[in-house]
Amino acid sequence: MTLQRAGMGPGTLNLRVGETVEVLSEAEIMATLDERGELDALPFMPEMLAFCGRRLTVHKVAHKLCDTISRSGMRRMERAVHLTGARCDGQAHGGCQTACQFYWKESWLKRVDPDSPRTPVTEHDLAAGRPLLPILQAATRKEPGPGGEERFSCQATELLRAAPTCLPFKDVGQYVADVRTGNAGPVFMLRAVLVGLFNRFQDRSGRVLPRWLRIRGGLKWGFVRGTAVGGTPTATLDLRPGELVRIKSKREIVKTLNRDLLNRGMGFEEEMSRYCGQTARVLSRVDRCLDEKTGRMLQMKSPCIILEGVVCAGAYSVGCPREFVPFWREIWLERIEEPA
Structure with missing residues (x-):
């Protein structure tokens, strides 16, 4: 045919x-x-x-x-x-x-x-x-x-x-389309646009202003700065689907990240910090994923975790509707007891 x-x-x-x-x-x-x-x-x-x-x-x-x-x-x-x-x-x-x-x-x-x-x-x-x-x-x-x-x-x-x-940030039509189609409410989109404006200011200030004049050191909204010196730490919980976990606080997680917000090559993004302190169930363990740039299959030396209902909502990326599923290192999580 x-x-x-x-x-x-x-x-x-x-x-x-x-x-x-x-x-x-x-x-x-x-x-x-x-x-x-x-x-x-x-x-x-x-x-x-x-x-x-x-x-x-x-x-x-x-x-x-x-x-x-x-x-x-x-x-x-x-x-x-x-x-x-x-x-x-x-x-x-x-x-x-x-x-x-x-x-x-x-x-x-x-x-x-x-x-x-x-x-x-x-x-x-x-x-x-x-x-x-x-x-x-x-x-x-x-x-x-x-x-x-x-x-x-x-x-x-x-x-x-x-x-x-x-699609330029200044294209207001995209935000109107998000609200009109039902992708997001007006309050969510207004907040996302304001975050986008703030991040653009931070990016520019980091290039032209002395450090003492920058807001929070020029960090993007979410204010995640890795503090690990040398190699980044690891932990093994052997989590399984269905188990209940708490996502650690941002203060605990940044101690496991280097200056590039990486833990042994796995990135922690500002959008993920919105879930810090929340509880969720383990959906699956991940040990392989495609590299979007090259099409190569990447094999992880230690598995990561996917959590039920935890996605990138686009709150810090001007309402992007892709809803990526974040990968979580086990050191960013802690197993908790089932509620009575």
Whole structure:
């Protein structure tokens, strides 16, 4: 079956948070993709096929994203959303455990009434088999690295192609869109913009003002400064899914970080400090993840922890809706007793 040229799918839906959508069938999605299995340079990944025909709600409208590859700031994404409960399990990408939210182009979805009958699976659909799967599987690999090292391709590694346009901080329309689509409330967005203004002032003051004139030494909002001298410490708790933990205080955590806010190569970001002192349950242990820049699979010398319900909310990154899942070193956590 010949794939159509990218960008030839159904029209714009202008979706909002909370709306119900149905993921199109595999054949319908195939008709929107180019020969690389992409639409507007955004890959449709093998892990997404399991959602074909399913109904989900719009979790966030993915009209923008923060660039974690080249650190260019916010970038514009066109006609895409994140869906509730749809994160990548990495099965087609070497078992990557980053658990990224999928980007769904509106051309891969249709708006439905949640009470309406579901689209039936026809005999033609069953007879068609899985024609798209081999194309998507082939697209999960990049050219091997030096020495034949395996490299992967996924939505996260290709985001600079899928979102090539930078979105300036001064573009007020993005904040209006966040409120209008339901991504965030007006108070949240106002606070996020003020944090963004403060961080830009801090960045400039760190370059032009003497140290004694800088606010909190020129630190970004969240005011995280690593104080560890020499090597950073480690701890092993052997935490397991379901266990209850408390995230340590910021004062305790900064003692484990170097000046670059790293603990043995793992970063602690200001957004994570918002969770300090809170309790959460262990969702999983992580020992492998893809490097977004190179597509290499990174193997961790000591596993990190993912906590249930703990995501980057974009409060310190002008409302970015990507909702990364932070990785936590065990030394940043402490096991606590179950409540009576």
